[in-house]
Structure formats: C-alpha cells, structure tokens
Amino acid sequence: MLKFIPLKAQAGFTGFESPSAEYTQLDLDLGQLLIDHPTATYIGYAEGQSMVDAGIYSGDLLIISRAEKVKNNDIVVANLNGVFVVKRVDKPNRRLLSAAKGYAPYSLQSGDEFQIEGVVTRSIRLHRPLKATL
C-alpha cells in the first residue's frame, strides 16, 4: 500500500506541546491534500528532460491517478511499447506531445503497444533529496 503518512506537514503548531492526543487529528496530511482517489493512485519519479516546459523536471515526484478520466491535453503516464512515458495527449490527432525544445510529437502507429496508465494530477519538485530514500 502506498504510504502517505511520512510526508506530514505541520500547520504551524510547532512550539506548542500538544495538550491532548486529540491534536493528532489536526495534523495535516499531504496525501489527503494531494491524492483524490487513494485506491487508484500511485507515485513515481519523472526521469528525463522532455517535459520541462510543462514544469516537470528529471527527479520530480509524480502523482498519477488511474481514476481520472483522460481529457485532451492532459499530461499522462502511458505504456508506449513497454516503457512508461510522460506525455501530453493530443486526442484528436492521436499524438503524444512533449513539452521541450527538440522533442518532436509522436504519432501513434497501428502496431504500437499503447495504454494510458493514468493522469499526472500533480508533480512535486524535490529541492533537497528525500531522507526516506537516502
């Protein structure tokens, strides 16, 4: 199961000793904020430069929802011939678009193995490395 709890955000209560256990309920949980469909959501890393103009850099965390309906121009993770790729979908033209200079659009061919795995609902920049993965 995805573990969301270790990424807890404190809502400015630091400095106060919490007077009762009830306070634990006031902790804000990033998972709760960022993840709309916990059972259908997974987390991954972005790797590569092709989406930088959409604000996704190599090493960013991606929150990917399989519950979301895919709309035109959504950023998605898709299985393209056995590799998970991050792309913008151009539904009417059946194309996958990158968001960086030098990356041409990819037109889907009939022989391609292609499935949309989920919609990228958030991306998170890690300005310092995550402790949990060191």
Place this chain on the structure above:
Amino acid sequence: MYALCDVNSMYASCEKVFDPSIRNRPVVVLTNNDGQICAACGIAKKMGIGKKFVPFFQVRYELEKAGAVIRSSNYELYAALSQKLMDTCSQFAPHSHIYSIDECFLFYGKHATYVPPEGWAKHASDIRRTVWREVRLPIGVGIGQTPTLAKAANHAAKRIKGYNGTAVIDDNRTRKHILANMSVTDVWGIGRRIGARLNAQGITTALQLANQPPRLIRKQFSVLVESTVHELNGRVMLNWDEVRAPKKEIYSSRSFGQRITEALQLRYALAAHVEIASAKLRKQGGLAASMTIFATSSPHDSNEYYRKAVFHRFVVPTADSRLIMAACTQAIDTIFKEGIRFYRCGVGLLDLCDANNYQFDLFAQTTDDPNFMKIMDSINQKYGRGTVYVASRGVEHKFAMRREFLSPQYLTRWADLPRAYCI
C-alpha cells in the same frame, strides 16, 4: 446475491503492473527461496511453460530458451496490490469478504429480488473494467444466488466458451447451462477424493450433483457436501467464517458490527483473526513465511477513507500463534490512528509451505512449538474456539532468503517507486 471477483494468475499479473516491458511476455514466478515455480501468466501457460510446483533448476534452461521472464515472489508487492484490489471491489457492494490474496466475495444483502439499476451483467463488467483501469489487474467476476453459485459463475467466466470474464447466474436456465458444462471436481469444496467417489457413481457434472437428493448425499458423504448441493440449488448454507481456506494463503477478516475506535479493541479483533487463520494453517499442515495485517474505515462512511496495511516477514516460516500474534501486536502501532472509525480488519498468512517438507536453515532455527500448538488446537476443538489463546509477546529478527529475481517493491518502499520517462 453474491459476487466472486478473482485475479487471473495473481502473482504473475502483479509483476506486470509496474513493469510494462514484460506485459506481453511469458512471466513465471518462483516460490520462497526460488525453489519451485508457483505461478505463470496466461501467455506462459499457452506456451506450455511454467508448470506449477516443478523445481526451478530442472526447467531453468527451458524457460530461458523460451524467453520467459523469471521472478522471485515479491509478497510485499502482491499484498499491497491485493489491498488495492479489495478496496476497489468493496466499493461495489454493501458487504465484502476477503477470501484470499486474490479473491473476494461481495454480498448484496438478503433480498433475493434486488437488482442493481444497471442490471447484473453490466454491474459485473463494471467491476471488471474498474479493477483493470484502477489497479491494472485482470479479474474474472461471477455472480450468483449463493457463494457456491458465484464461484461456479466465476469458473464459467474464465473457462466456459461464450463468457468473457464475467458471468451471472440469476435464472434457472443459466444456472443449468453453466452447471451442465462444469465438471463436478470444479465445484467449490469438492476435492479430488470426493470427486473421484462421485465420478464412480456416475456423477460427473456439477448439474448432476445439484440434482442429487441432499439427504442421500449427506449419508454417503458429509454434511459439507450436502450443503454444497443446497448451494448449487440456490439455498445459502455457507457462512463466511466456515468457508474453507484455500491452500496458497489464508485470510481471516471481517467487518465489525459497530465501528471500532480504540487500539485495544482493534488488537482483540486482530488477535481473533490470528487464532482463526493460524488454526486453519496448522490444520492443513502448513507454515507461513510472511503475513499482512490490515485495517480500514468504511468506504461507505462519509468521513475520509482510511486504510493501512503492514507486511511482516518471519525469520523462519511459522505456524505458531504466539509468533504470529507477536508480529501482529507490533503492527498495531502503525495501523491504529486516533479518530478513525475502523470498519474492518484482518490478517493474511502468505507464502505458505508444507511443514513436513520445509528445510530449516542451520542458522535460523525454528522456535515453533508444534506440541504446544497441538494441545491448544485440541482444547479449542473440544471446548470451542477461543477457549485458550495467546497473550502477546514481542520478537523481532532479521532474515535472509534467496530472492535472486526479485522485482522492486514499487508500492511499499520509497526508494523503489516506479520510473516514468520524459523522453
């Protein structure tokens, strides 16, 4: 009505969820310590490779030649995906029962005339499609008036021509058609021995069994087989807790009558599941190498949905309630959260092996006490379940085991999160 949802080749299918490069390739999964084959995906089965329980070293060359992808059992991943599967399925019905790591029953209430607004056939395919879309696991869905008929419908969904992954037994004509096309040994609860005796009497199809006089069947076989006859005719006889455990893994889980909000209550509930599951494990002469412990709030309560599962691996495979309970007790701190109204909890014993054939490690000696457990079981059998049970104690060990072909723990380790490429 009841629905049974189960995953096609669970372990092999799980390996494909986060590794798209192997989705169209034959995948074979090995048991504990990479000893034997324990699962093969549909593609591998079609190629005639990956027969279960064959020692790996015997077929290694053959598998490599066929281009098969070989994986060690990644129970951390399977347990996490199982949890997602169960969460997703349980949204479709008011009651659900986790039967094994890859199977769950849904129960729609006692009103025999209840039909969901979209109709049963559409309902079944909605469950199947949703699980594929949201969890990426392929499942079959069978719906019927009793658990045994749901199981039969599920069999039809996968094996009988004309059904593509879903089947509904909601009228007599379909019931007869499916049961007539199903061999009696495929009926839930009819083992090989009883099956052979039935065959000897000329009863070869499920429909023939259904048409036997129940009393006569009880005389010749047992009350259990009599129940099966009733169930095949649409009369509900089975109760969740009496349902037989499957061989590969044992789950005990249920929802509470009232919501639980205290850690101690949760612990008592989990302790009861440990007792049930470990007694079943000992009865089939098994040892468990790992377990999953879980608790959730209700997806039907208005509050936010909470779910938490902990995976535990035993140093040495065990069937000792005390060791299993100790692992469970440690997990409670992680699972319990103040303010959550717990709706369901349970344990699953995974990675089972046969106690008689298990080769113990020189450096990891068992601390099980089979004689003590035997006494416990016989007391409980005589005086009723729960007459004696364990108070908990804490143990923690490290372990080492052979998992040469292990895939990453995509869902349970931060360092193992899947990669998506911006290329």
